[in-house]
Amino acid sequence: MKKDNKPAGPSQRMLRVGELVRHALATMFARGDIEDEALVGAVVTVPEVRMTPDLKLANAYVMPLGGMHAEEIVEALNRHRKFIRGQVAPLINLKYAPEVRFFVDDTFEEAGRIDALLRSERVKRDLDDDDTGED
Structure with missing residues (x-):
């Protein structure tokens, strides 16, 4: 049987881990764990997290409620990536915690x-x- 050269969609594992990371991020944002002036009073939603096939990188798409100051909020989240990674790691129970990058959804x-x-x-x-x- 000949295999098509079409790019495969995300695997079940990629989808499952992406959803775990999404829930962990949403929990962090709801608790207000990140201290940054740009995030004060902001309600941030995480509609989607896409994982790379090796599960080492998580691209998180976020949007503040009302869409106001989205770029500033994404910049603030990216400034705190290391802290966020450390907070997400114990919540997702993986061998390696993925690096998280934030983008405007x-x-x-x-x-x-x-x-x-x-x-x-x-x-x-x-x-x-x-x-x-x-x-």
């Missing part, structure tokens, strides 16, 4: 852009043309 923004596109007059006109039954 733009999926909500992208979804809004797609929604606006689908609601545009041009798309509505095309859909109305399809409804006339022309094949």
Whole structure:
């Protein structure tokens, strides 16, 4: 059997560990364990964590509630990466704690852009043309 050269999606283990890291980060953020001026009063959500295949790097996508000051918050979290790694390690029970890198989660923004596109007059006109039954 010939194998396709398509890149494989994340393995079950990558997904499971990513979810463990996500929960650990969410717990830390809820407790307010990180002391930084940029994080004072910020409610940060962690919609997704993507692990590398070797499980040594966790890319955490975060978004503050309301989306305000997202870049500043990501910078603050990246400044405290070593501390965060040390706090996450005992919560996930792995041989090696992954290095965590933080990024702004733009999926909500992208979804809004797609929604606006689908609601545009041009798309509505095309859909109305399809409804006339022309094949």
